[in-house]
Amino acid sequence: GENVEQHPSTLSVQEGDSAVIKCTYSDSASNYFPWYKQELGKRPQLIIDIRSNVGEKKDQRIAVTLNKTAKHFSLHITETQPEDSAVYFCAAPKFNDYKLSFGAGTTVTVRA
């Protein structure tokens, strides 16, 4: 499958600050980049995704940016709140493949 690397593995931020997670992928033809949030003991759920025909997408306090030339995409969370504490996974498929390859995950802790 696609090779997806995710950094950092852990991230601790003060409430109200921003958090940024970055992922790189290997297949330059990949065209879909989702981000999943997994709260403790629960299932991963899609929070935002982006397709390769746009460079940025926002949904309230979260945004994803895509740099196709550098083959990386990032999740940005602004004005972090305690409920943002979770594990976040990025993913990408190989070109024309429906099967997602996931990054190793980032554990985000928001300190009150």
Next chain:
Amino acid sequence: DGGITQSPKYLFRKEGQNVTLSCEQNLNHDAMYWYRQDPGQGLRLIYYSQIVNDFQKGDIAEGYSVSREKKESFPLTVTSAQKNPTAFYLCASSLLSVAEAFFGQGTRLTVV
């Protein structure tokens, strides 16, 4: 209520026993997947299937088996050949296109 359901939520296995984890979906998705989640290692693909009576090995298939007799169901058997089966197992489903994967709530398997 549409979705993907895994059972049981918790499962205990004695060494040397086979156990089967259930996964059912009513989303009319063609593709189904099994992932294993260990701390710090993200989601690793065990098996996946895109059509009834057909399935392929993922990255860590050794010690596992699956079947796909119905579109809605994709059970996973953890065999005695799996040397380190204690983990959190997630089932997912998706369309056969580049799109969101939906996850079940997971089964936590512990070897006792």
